Amino acid sequence: xxxxxxxxxxxxxxxxxxxxxxxxxxxxxxxxxxxxxxxxxxxxxxxxxxxxxxxxxxxxxxxxxxxxxxxxxxxxxxxxxxxxxxxxxxxxxxxxxxxxxxxxxxxxxxxxxxxxxxxxxxxxxxxxxxxxxxxxxxxxxxxxxxxxxxxxxxxxxxxxxxxxxxxxxxxxxxxxxxxxxxxxxxxxxxxxxxxxxxxxxxxxxxxxxxxxxxxxxxxxxxxxxxxxxxxxxxxxxxxxxxxxxxxxxxxxxxxxxxxxxxxxxxxxxxxxxxxxxxxxxxxxxxxxxxxxxxxxxxxxxxxxxxxxxxxxxxxxxxxxxxxxxxxxxxxxxxxxxxxxxxxxxxxxxxxxxxxxxxxxxxxxxxxxxxxxxxxxxxxxxxxxxxxxxxxxxxxxxxxxxxxxxxxxxxxxxxxxxxxxxxxxxxxxxxxxxxxxxxxxxxxxxxxxxxxxxxxxxxxxxxxxxxxxxxxxxxxxxxxxxxxxxxxxxxxxxxxxxxxxxxx
Amino acid sequence: xxxxxxxxxxxxxxxxxxxxxxxxxxxxxxxxxxxxxxxxxxxxxxxxxxxxxxxxxxxxxxxxxxxxxxxxxxxxxxxxxxxxxxxxxxxxxxxxxxxxxxxxxxxxxxxxxxxxxxxxxxxxxxxxxxxxxxxxxxxxxxxxxxxxxxxxxxxxxxxxxxxxxxxxxx
Amino acid sequence: xxxxxxxxxxxxxxxxxxxxxxxxxxxxxxxxxxxxxxxxxxxxxxxxxxxxxxxxxxxxxxxxxxxxxxxxxxxxxxxxxxxxxxxxxxxxxxxxxxxxxxxx
Numbered sequence: 093x094x095x096x097x098x099x100x101x102x103x104x105x106x107x108x109x110x111x112x113x114x115x116x117x118x119x120x121x122x123x124x125x126x127x128x129x130x131x132x133x134x135x136x137x138x139x140x141x142x143x144x145x146x147x148x149x150x151x152x153x154x155x156x157x158x159x160x161x162x163x164x165x166x167x168x169x170x171x172x173x174x175x176x177x178x179x180x181x182x183x184x185x186x187x188x189x190x191x192x193x194x195x196x197x198x199x200x201x202x203x204x205x206x207x208x209x210x211x212x213x214x215x216x217x218x219x220x221x222x223x224x225x226x227x228x229x230x231x232x233x234x235x236x237x238x239x240x241x242x243x244x245x246x247x248x249x250x251x252x253x254x255x256x257x258x259x260x261x262x263x264x265x266x267x268x269x270x271x272x273x274x275x276x277x278x279x280x281x282x283x284x285x286x287x288x289x290x291x292x293x294x295x296x297x298x299x300x301x302x303x304x305x306x307x308x309x310x311x312x313x314x315x316x317x318x319x320x321x322x323x324x325x326x327x328x329x330x331x332x333x334x335x336x337x338x339x340x341x342x343x344x345x346x347x348x349x350x351x352x353x354x355x356x357x358x359x360x361x362x363x364x365x366x367x368x369x370x371x372x373x374x375x376x377x378x379x380x381x382x383x384x385x386x387x388x389x390x391x392x393x394x395x396x397x398x399x400x401x402x403x404x405x406x407x408x409x410x411x412x413x414x415x416x417x418x419x420x421x422x423x424x425x426x427x428x429x430x431x432x433x434x435x436x437x438x439x440x441x442x443x444x445x446x447x448x449x450x451x452x453x454x455x456x457x458x459x460x461x462x463x464x465x466x467x468x469x470x471x472x473x474x475x476x477x478x479x480x481x482x483x484x485x486x487x488x489x490x491x492x493x494x495x496x497x498x499x500x501x502x503x504x505x506x507x508x509x510x511x512x513x514x515x516x517x518x519x520x521x522x523x524x525x526x527x528x529x530x531x532x533x534x535x536x537x538x539x540x541x542x543x544x545x546x547x548x549x550x551x552x553x554x555x556x557x558x559x560x561x562x563x564x565x566x567x568x569x570x571x572x573x574x575x576x577x578x579x580x581x582x583x584x585x586x587x588x589x590x591x592x593x594x595x
Numbered sequence: 596x597x598x599x600x601x602x603x604x605x606x607x608x609x610x611x612x613x614x615x616x617x618x619x620x621x622x623x624x625x626x627x628x629x630x631x632x633x634x635x636x637x638x639x640x641x642x643x644x645x646x647x648x649x650x651x652x653x654x655x656x657x658x659x660x661x662x663x664x665x666x667x668x669x670x671x672x673x674x675x676x677x678x679x680x681x682x683x684x685x686x687x688x689x690x691x692x693x694x695x696x697x698x699x700x701x702x703x704x705x706x707x708x709x710x711x712x713x714x715x716x717x718x719x720x721x722x723x724x725x726x727x728x729x730x731x732x733x734x735x736x737x738x739x740x741x742x743x744x745x746x747x748x749x750x751x752x753x754x755x756x757x758x759x760x761x762x763x764x765x
Numbered sequence: 766x767x768x769x770x771x772x773x774x775x776x777x778x779x780x781x782x783x784x785x786x787x788x789x790x791x792x793x794x795x796x797x798x799x800x801x802x803x804x805x806x807x808x809x810x811x812x813x814x815x816x817x818x819x820x821x822x823x824x825x826x827x828x829x830x831x832x833x834x835x836x837x838x839x840x841x842x843x844x845x846x847x848x849x850x851x852x853x854x855x856x857x858x859x860x861x862x863x864x865x866x867x868x869x
Contacts, residue, residue: 099731106736113743116743120746120750162731162732162735163731163735163736164736164737199754202750205747206750206751209743209744209747212740212743213740216740222737224737225740228740228744229740231744232740232747235747235748236747236751239747239748239752239754242751242755243754243755245755254755
């Protein structure tokens with residue numbers, strides 16, 4: 093693929109990645125020079141500075157024309173928007189980590205470094221149409237996350253969480269790679285765009301089963317990252333075992349990147365087999381019907397499992413893990429429609445999910461700083477004493493449930509409409525039912541905050557004040573509440589989907 | 596004829612050693628059996644005209660990763676693998692059935708749109724792979740990203756495995 | 766030999782690897798199973814690369830992909846073994862079934 097771009101022009105397209113790479117090298121050198129142990133804050137500011145620079149470069153690139161540079165890196169709206177998604181999420185995770193007063197100071201330099209490498213992996217994951225580069229990006233993100241999960245190495249729960257994550261993660265990515273190698277064999281190319289016509293050809297010839305096998309194997313890999321049923325078993329244990337900021341990273345940045353990559357893969361490599369794609373004049377194939385049914389069943393099982401298991405949790409992080417499994421089910425519902433409206437709704441919902449899930453994990457962190465406990469019991473009586481954070485929490489919970497004035501309601505509404513019109517009305521109804529179920533466990537948190545008397549145990553004597561964390565929570569809550577934001581979010585998702593569908 | 600013989604030899608080596616690794620009672624022996632599998636794969640790569648890859652396989656897999664695994668075994672207690680007959684029977688059944696099913700499937704399947712019978716003569720790939728890695732519109736960027744992955748792996752592994760704290764206070 | 770013979774070997778290796786991971790006898794044994802899965806994918810990539818139709822771009826893509834997989838396998842083995850060693854120093858065991866304190 094000979095591009096007309098000169099070397100320097102091509103380099104301009106990947107300047108955000110270059111800035112991030114320079115940033116991670118700078119953090120590593122700063123850590124080696126002895127900064128990590130003594131002055132962790134400076135390293136955080138260094139990382140945040142480079143992330144900020146990356147975000148500025150990305151914003152500058154939002155309006156640029158789409159291009160494929162360096163042979164296999166795709167710079168289009170979907171990639172750029174999700175790179176912003178990842179970079180800002182990692183920035184907030186770093187801010188959370190700074191505000192977490194219950195962690196040892198050890199290993200901070202490594203934490204910042206690994207967060208930046210994970211972001212770099214995510215950048216390539218969302219911005220490529222090449223299966224090997226996709227695997228490479230996925231593994232860069234994955235390897236950094238395994239190490240991040242185990243970064244508090246004296247903590248037994250953290251070590252166990254990192255072990256479960258690395259074993260299941262490596263297995264899932266290995267299975268994905270095996271599936272990718274079969275797709276390569278069927279089409280003779282690693283580029284998703286060229287693969288598309290071979291897949292259509294194979295299905296036309298009646299070799300649907302042969303296309304289905306690699307598709308299933310690839311879904312295992314993505315199902316792990318997105319914690320979809322039946323590949324979600326790791327999520328509750330891992331989220332509970334790792335520190336809260338890292339759990340927020342896994343729930344938001346890692347999941348968002350995987351969703352964008354999955355949408356790109358399906359929209360591009362399977363473009364001839366979509367139900368409501370650009371080629372809708374083609375008759376619907378058996379493969380398409382089977383694929384829709386498979387994704388819809390996965391989505392339904394994920395919602396059911398996540399929401400029902402969340403009902404009886406006492407640990408807040410474990411509860412949020414199950415709730416994030418449920419939300420992954422909602423997002424997959426949009427993908428299952430296999431059409432433009434569905435992809436758009438799924439991506440738009442992932443932006444809403446970003447705001448409210450980061451907010452919810454920030455809330456856990458805030459109150460754990462105060463009470464020293466990550467259980468629901470630790471929240472008892474906290475509401476009146478921390479009105480701002482408690483109000484923000486109510487907003488996040490309302491949005492996670494999908495109650496009307498919040499962004500969560502609009503996101504879910506679009507998803508349900510997309511599913512209804514895409515021929516999956518039963519899935520839309522199940523979503524509504526599951527939202528009612530989720531009200532029960534989200535309401536337990538609100539009740540603990542406001543309606544329960546304070547426990548006998550007094551809060552930590554030197555309960556730290558974390559104004560920055562409070563500020564972040566307020567901003568996220570405002571974002572979740574002001575539903576006017578939803579239009580631009582939907583527009584961003586829409587532009588992103590069009591870019592990949594008409595690539 | 597020679598190629599067919601070589602194929603069956605490497606196939607027997609690869610699968611036989613993999614089964615030995617799967618079923619052997621002692622993990623150390625499993626690790627050494629894995630060596631046979633990895634070397635057999637290198638043989639396959641030679642048959643498939645991938646000389647650079649065969650070399651890489653021997654150097655990195657057999658020479659690097661396997662040594663890492665043996666180090667891991669040395670640093671952890673010698674766990675006796677209790678025989679789990681139930682699981683092993685299930686395992687053998689799964690492997691057997693899967694192999695039969697896949698063999699039936701793969702024999703009839705057309706993998707390429709234009710599968711070809713006549714193969715090109717094997718040619719050295721070292722030079723070409725080297726050029727591909729450094730060509731701008733080819734694999735240059737993934738090559739650079741791989742160095743970041745290795746750096747992240749190194750930092751993560753060293754940090755987690757380093758024992759800065761005395762054993763007593765664990 | 767025809768392509769399907771190589772694919773059958775790769776599929777067998779993949780299944781053996783899956784069973785090794787599922788048997789969960791010992792963490793290092795599990796890691797060996799993971800390596801087998803990656804090797805099976807690599808054999809697929811190289812075999813497909815050899816038998817791919819002529820006249821398409823990127824005629825070494827499969828082999829180069831396999832090189833990247835080997836690189837990643839090395840990094841992954843390093844991190845996984847570091848985590849296993851850490852587990853051993855905290856739990857005094859590397860039997861997966863004994864390391865299950867986080868649960869409902």
